Structures are given as structure tokens and as C-alpha cells.
Amino acid sequence: MEHALKVIEFDAILQMLATECETPLGRQAALRVRPSVEPAQVADLMALTGEALETLDEGPPSLAGVHDLTEALKLAAKQAVLEGEVLARVGRYLEIADAVRAKLAKRNDRPLLRIRAQRMPDVPTLRTKIDRCIDAEGQVKDEASVKLGSLRARRATLQARALERIQSYVSGPNRGLLSDPIYTQREGRYVLPLKAENRGKIKGIVHDSSASGQTIYLEPQDVVDIGNELRAVEGQVREEERRVRADVSGAVGAVADPLLDGLDAVTDLDLALAKARLGSRQGGCLPKPLKGPRVKVVQGRHPLIDRAVVVPFSLDLGEGTDVLLITGPNTGGKTVTMKGLGLVVAMGQAGLMPCAEEVHLGCFSQLWADIGDEQSLQQSLSTFSAHIRTVAEALNGLKPGALVLLDEVGAGTDPAEGAALARALLLAFQRGGARVLSSTHYGELKLFATNAPGFMNASMEFDRKTMRPTYRLLVGVPGSSYAFHIAKRYGVADDVIEVAEAGVQPESRAIAETIAKLEQAEKQARAAQSEADRLASQLKRLEASLAEQEEQLESSRRDVRQRLAKELDEVLRQIRLEAAEIFEDLRKSPTQEGRDKARAKLRDLQNVGTSFVQEMKPKAPKLKPIAPPPQGLQRGMTVRVRGLGQTGTILEPPQGKRVAVQMGAMRTMVDVGHIEVIGGPKPEPKRAPTGAAAMMRHRAQTAQRELNLRRYRADEAADMLDKFIDEALLAGVERVRIVHGKGEGVLREIVRQRLKNHRGVKSFALASAEAGGDGVTEVVFE
Numbered sequence: 001m002e003h004a005l006k007v008i009e010f011d012a013i014l015q016m017l018a019t020e021c022e023t024p025l026g027r028q029a030a031l032r033v034r035p036s037v038e039p040a041q042v043a044d045l046m047a048l049t050g051e052a053l054e055t056l057d058e059g060p061p062s063l064a065g066v067h068d069l070t071e072a073l074k075l076a077a078k079q080a081v082l083e084g085e086v087l088a089r090v091g092r093y094l095e096i097a098d099a100v101r102a103k104l105a106k107r108n109d110r111p112l113l114r115i116r117a118q119r120m121p122d123v124p125t126l127r128t129k130i131d132r133c134i135d136a137e138g139q140v141k142d143e144a145s146v147k148l149g150s151l152r153a154r155r156a157t158l159q160a161r162a163l164e165r166i167q168s169y170v171s172g173p174n175r176g177l178l179s180d181p182i183y184t185q186r187e188g189r190y191v192l193p194l195k196a197e198n199r200g201k202i203k204g205i206v207h208d209s210s211a212s213g214q215t216i217y218l219e220p221q222d223v224v225d226i227g228n229e230l231r232a233v234e235g236q237v238r239e240e241e242r243r244v245r246a247d248v249s250g251a252v253g254a255v256a257d258p259l260l261d262g263l264d265a266v267t268d269l270d271l272a273l274a275k276a277r278l279g280s281r282q283g284g285c286l287p288k289p290l291k292g293p294r295v296k297v298v299q300g301r302h303p304l305i306d307r308a309v310v311v312p313f314s315l316d317l318g319e320g321t322d323v324l325l326i327t328g329p330n331t332g333g334k335t336v337t338m339k340g341l342g343l344v345v346a347m348g349q350a351g352l353m354p355c356a357e358e359v360h361l362g363c364f365s366q367l368w369a370d371i372g373d374e375q376s377l378q379q380s381l382s383t384f385s386a387h388i389r390t391v392a393e394a395l396n397g398l399k400p401g402a403l404v405l406l407d408e409v410g411a412g413t414d415p416a417e418g419a420a421l422a423r424a425l426l427l428a429f430q431r432g433g434a435r436v437l438s439s440t441h442y443g444e445l446k447l448f449a450t451n452a453p454g455f456m457n458a459s460m461e462f463d464r465k466t467m468r469p470t471y472r473l474l475v476g477v478p479g480s481s482y483a484f485h486i487a488k489r490y491g492v493a494d495d496v497i498e499v500a501e502a503g504v505q506p507e508s509r510a511i512a513e514t515i516a517k518l519e520q521a522e523k524q525a526r527a528a529q530s531e532a533d534r535l536a537s538q539l540k541r542l543e544a545s546l547a548e549q550e551e552q553l554e555s556s557r558r559d560v561r562q563r564l565a566k567e568l569d570e571v572l573r574q575i576r577l578e579a580a581e582i583f584e585d586l587r588k589s590p591t592q593e594g595r596d597k598a599r600a601k602l603r604d605l606q607n608v609g610t611s612f613v614q615e616m617k618p619k620a621p622k623l624k625p626i627a628p629p630p631q632g633l634q635r636g637m638t639v640r641v642r643g644l645g646q647t648g649t650i651l652e653p654p655q656g657k658r659v660a661v662q663m664g665a666m667r668t669m670v671d672v673g674h675i676e677v678i679g680g681p682k683p684e685p686k687r688a689p690t691g692a693a694a695m696m697r698h699r700a701q702t703a704q705r706e707l708n709l710r711r712y713r714a715d716e717a718a719d720m721l722d723k724f725i726d727e728a729l730l731a732g733v734e735r736v737r738i739v740h741g742k743g744e745g746v747l748r749e750i751v752r753q754r755l756k757n758h759r760g761v762k763s764f765a766l767a768s769a770e771a772g773g774d775g776v777t778e779v780v781f782e
Helices: 002-007 010-019 024-031 039-058 070-077 084-104 111-118 124-133 146-171 173-177 221-254 256-282 334-349 383-396 415-431 443-451 483-489 494-502 506-588 592-616 692-702 714-731 746-756
Strands: 184-186 189-195 204-209 215-220 295-300 313-317 323-327 358-361 367-370 403-406 435-439 455-463 468-475 638-641 646-650 658-663 666-671 675-677 706-708 735-739 761-766 776-781
Touching: 002 010, 002 334, 002 367, 010 024, 010 256, 010 334, 024 256, 039 111, 039 256, 039 334, 070 084, 070 221, 070 256, 084 111, 084 124, 084 221, 084 256, 111 256, 124 221, 146 173, 146 189, 146 215, 146 221, 184 215, 189 204, 189 221, 204 221, 215 221, 221 256, 295 334, 313 334, 313 468, 323 334, 323 415, 323 443, 334 358, 334 367, 334 403, 334 435, 367 383, 383 415, 403 415, 415 435, 415 443, 443 455, 506 592, 638 658, 706 714, 714 735, 714 746, 714 776, 746 761, 746 776
Parallel strands: 323 435, 323 455, 367 403, 403 435, 706 735
Antiparallel strands: 184 189, 189 215, 204 215, 295 313, 295 358, 455 468, 638 646, 638 675, 646 658, 658 666, 735 776, 761 776
């Protein structure tokens, strides 16, 4: 399998995978990834990647900061004292482990990630100890021990005294004895640059001299005494720091085994997340499992080719097809397709996400590949010999369920013998239970694959008009090599091409012509199928549009019925109120004149009610006359097709009783009786009723019963609310709804304050959950 992985450039995929890892351990593991041949293990790998992909959407815990501590932990287990920087890295590792465990250890919906999170070390005592003793830079903290804090304080005091004394020489009366008014250090001791002629004028120890001998570097005696004491204290500090590191290292060594196991879990988790990140970045998919060695790819892509230029391929190998034989011109994409399929299988069985819209994958037992020129000068192997050696190794080591990729099988030798050998090899692989994807230029193999059980032809499309390959894989039809066309494209003279064509055997020419005709027929069939699919899709969209319009119409009917019922209730309420006023006036003035006025008002009120009832009755629809008449229909007229509710354009004058109409992308014949020319006379507007009662009825009918304040500023919402309440009260509306949304509650508070202080409001409250909840206030007026 290693040779096959090299040939299909699987290592390039692993390099990309390694860049997605966050830890050194993950990157090392990424470069070691290999496809599994065990179906159960492949299923687990894909399930783990699937869980990681879901975790990416939620924001996974970061693993950056976990170093490779394997050797350090093994040393700690043997009582070695670790450096402070290493202990700081252990502390960071424990911090990340706690974060991973907190996020994933209880995710029952992610069982594979949960198992790895639960393996993270849970040693809070050790983490606390490291945090107390070691800082992020690996330095031992002052508070690591009382003794260490005291020693460091003493060291600081001595350093201050030493600086004070040495500074007194630089700025004091002895300044003139110095070459320069500065001090420096030699071997960690403070010294003065004393002129050589002043030797002996300041007591002390000479540590160095300048190259010219004019200056000596002297440590004054009083500074020597302080420096000696400082050296002693610094030695005690180092010893105490080592004791602290030894203590912390011992605590690390005591739990080295769970820490090492946790590193393995971190590696697994980092690798799984990297696979998910790479797959997401490449637009890959999670393969769906199949039984047995089979692969079905829909719109697969080679992951190492730019997505903007790569041409996807689709194929199904293993379900009734043991051998898929690809033919077509050179540089037409055969090799890319074979490598692409090999990477789909290798990536899928390694837990990676193949680059495709959809992949169905059954586990293959082996992967063999013979692709490209493997000529070896060192081993005295020709191209043919190198190919045959690789193929022989595959055939001798073949297991049932293997995937075999063969590029130009049988090429590089006598064509007749090569074709016969290629057919024998393909049959041998088929008998051995392998699934084979092979390319060839041999016409004999193309004809053989047409009728052989388990064999299927495929080809790479070639555009004869542009004389260029399209790189599309066509399954089910053999392809031509187009050698003469390609030679002509690259400048070979026409007379040379004619001589070459004349030299082709009649049988070969007949085969080539038959294949070319088959290829052209397949191309036409695909074009017809594409057009049929387009029309079917268009019909489905039209049906869906009609269904949606029907649903909208029914919804409108329900809304109208509800609105009319509310309007009727409101008009009846107004009639009852006016009738009550009439009877009250009659009671107060029981004279004949009063009775006459009451009768007149009652008649007016009855007329209002009768008029409203008449308006409520459904009216028979009046069909608009066809204008112009059928004989006047002309090309280019914009019309509406009755029954469909669609507009279109007349393409040509009527033919009999039917006319051609273009509606969007659809051209159809329509009965002229269903045609209505847009722009005909509009119906005269209905005259509005007059009178006070009619005005009140008009207000009751047209008054809005809901106000939507969302997306308005607070000042705009307040003005709109005041106007809405006034209009509702004038129209006599009993209750309304105010939609202010939930949000931060600013609009809701404005609405509450306005309603609370309005005299016309009887009550108000937030709506029920079904009616909008906290985002809606329902109001009842007096």
C-alpha cells in the first residue's frame, strides 16, 4: 500500500493535515496517518471525525500550548529533576486538560470525543502546586518556600549595598583616579576602571586590564566583602530553587502514567479536529458506509487541484462493475481521475473527508496503483518492465476486495501483445476479487469491455470543435484517443496527418469511427437528458408556485372572513349604541315630534344596516371581456393567462383557437379564450356612501387593529402609538394589539407608560405565549 499512497500523492494530503494540527504531537501523528483496512476501525475513524466536525461548529477547546512532554515525564518518573521551563509546560498542559474535560467529558452525544476527554489527567493538587511554585516563564516563585523568599530578599539587599558602595567611588573623591567615571562587571563582580599609574591608591583585587595596559579593573576591598557574601547567598538561592524543582518534579513523576495517557488522548483529539478542519476547508464530505468493497462518488474533486479549475467526476465502482476502463485523449484527465479516486478511498479509510459532494464507501482490503512513468536507470528497468514489475507484485499479493489503479495497462510494448496482456491482467484481477480502475488507448480493450461481464467503459470527453479536452468523465461509453486531432492542433502538417490516417488498418478505422459515433450519441443523449431535467425542474417549480398561490388564496379567504366578522361586530355595536341614544331621546321627549324624529333616525339606521349587509353578500364574479378579440391578438402583446395567474408574451398570431405564449422560461400553447390582454379598461370606482353613520361605518371598517413598532426609534414609536390610539378610539374599536418585540424592553416600557396614562384605555397586558408573549401588548378601550 505504501507504493500506491506515494503514487497518488497521499503524503501531500498529510502535509496539509499537519498544518491544521495545534500541537507538535498532533503534527507528528498526522504525518503517520494511514488508511485502515478494517471496516470497524474505518467506521470508528469516520464517526470520530464526524463528532469533531460537529464540535467545530460550537467552538472546540484550544489545544495550542500542549508540548511533547513524553521524555520529560519518563525522566520525572525516574526521580529526575526537571527544569523550570518544562514544569511550566506541564502546568499549561494540565490547564488545557481541565478545559477539554469540562467541555467534552460529559457530552453523551459525542461518545468518542467524550472517551478521549475523560482520559485527560485530573490532578488538581499537582496543578495547584505548579501554579504556586513555578511561573509561566519557568522561574521558581518567591512564595514557593519561606526560605527561598528570605534568601532572595537578602540577595536583593546585598546587591543594593554593593551598588551603593561602587557608586560612591564613581561619584566621590576618588573619581579622579578612574579612567572613566563608570563602573562595570568582570565575572559577575563590580569593578572600577582605575588608571594604571594609580595602582595601590585604592585597596582591592585586580580582575582584568585593558589591552593597552593603561587601565586596570579593580574591585574595591569593601565591595569584595559584600560580593563574597552575595555569592554565598546566590549559591543558597540556587540550591533552594533546585530543591523546589525537585519537589515539584517528584509530584509530576508520581502521576507520570496518567499524564502520558492524557498526551495520547490530546494527540487523538488534535488529529480528529484537524481532519474536520481540513475537510471543512476543502469542502469535503463524510462518506456514508457501504457493505463490501465499493465506492460511489458524486462530483468528486482532486484535492490538490484548485477548486476553481478542477472538473469534478462521478462514478460507481463495485456495484455490478468490477472493472471500469477509461479511454480518451492524452492530457484529457484520465490520470487525474484515477488519482482522485485513489485519494477518495485512501482519505475515507483514514478518517479524512474526501473532496466530493457525496461519497458512499465500502472498505477495501488493499490499495494498489501503477500510475506514471516508473522507469529506473539504476535498476536497468525500461518503462514497460517497471510497469510490469509493479503489476506483478499487485497480482501476486492480491487479496479479495482490493482496489487496483492501472494507468495505460499493457503499454510500452508491441500493441497487439500489449492489448492481449492487458486483457489477461484485467481478467486476472477480476477473478481475484479486485475492483479495478484502468486507462487504455487499445481499441481491442474498448470492444472487449463493451460485452465482458463486470466490465464497463468510460471516457474523457473531447470537444472536436475546439480540439481540446473538457476533462469530463463519461461513464458507459468508450472514447477515442484523437491522436490525429491532437497532432494537428500542435502543428503537424495536414499532409502528414493524411498519410497517417491512410496507414490505419480498416478494422481499426472502423472501430474508431464506431467509438466516435457512440461518443457523439452519448453526448446528444446527455444534452437531451439535461434539457428534460431542466423542463421537469421548471414544471415542479410551476406546480409548487401554483400550490403556494392556492394556499395564499385560502389564507386570504380566512383573513377576509375574520376581518368581516370583526367589522360586522363593530357595526352592530355602533347600531346598538345609536339605537340606545334614539330610545333615550324618545324617553326624554315623548311628544309626537319626538316620535317622528325617532322614526326618521331608526329608518336611517335601518338603511345603514341594510347597506352593510348588501355589501357583505358575495358578488358573482364578472369576467372581463377579451380585449382585443381573438382575431386582434398580435405578436409581442403582454397578456395574462386565466386560471394560471401568470403573465406572458404572445410569440406569434393565433393558430385557430390557440396561441403561443412565452411565460418565463416556458413556451406553451394556450386557448385564446383564456387570454386577457393586460391594460384593458379599469372598472369604475365604487362611490363611497355619505352621511355620519356611513363615516362611522367607514372608520370601523378601515381602522387598524394592530400596530408594529419594531425597527423604529423610541421617539418615532411614541408618536406612532399616540396616533394609533386616537384613530382606534375615533373608530370605536374595542381592542387592539401593539407589537413592540422583546429585545431590551425599551419599546415595551414606552408602550406601558403611554397606555398607563391614557384615559381612554380600560386595561392592557402582555399577550399569551401563543399570541406573541412578551413581544406583544393587548389593549382594551373604555
